[in-house]
Amino acid sequence: MKIAILIARILLGLVFFASGIVSLLKLGKMGGMPVDATAFMTLMVAHNYTTFVALIMLIGGLLLLVGRFVPIGLVLLGPILVNILLFHILFQVPGIITGLVCTVLEVFLIWAYRFSFRGLFAAAPEVS
DSSP: OHHHHHHHHHHHHHHHHHHHHHHHTTOOOOTTOOHHHHHHHHHHHHTTHHHHHHHHHHHHHHHHHHTSSHHHHHHHHHHHHHHHHHHHHHTOGGGHHHHHHHHHHHHHHHHHTGGGGGGGGOSSOOOO
16 A cells, blocks of 8 residues: 555646746746637736646645645646646646546545545644
């Protein structure tokens, strides 16, 4: 089980770390998208939203790769995965496979680190 967790953590970390670097350095192209998707992404790039998301992807991916503060990395990457899935469901369904694979890895890692998330599901959490 430890090997499966390590493989999932490194794969997910590599995907997000590399995607963050590519997005920050503006190495990717937005070609081949529907008109609505291109307009949406152009607006996000113009307002530097994608730069912020790329930084979060970079930090979350790095935390997973290093193996320290993995639950924080998973929390950072969760909303990004939701946005990736929504983008592909609403704009570009054929590209959803990578998002689904990353979501499966994320859910598996959340389950593997479930004891770290125990406090989030407490009905009456303690206050110090």
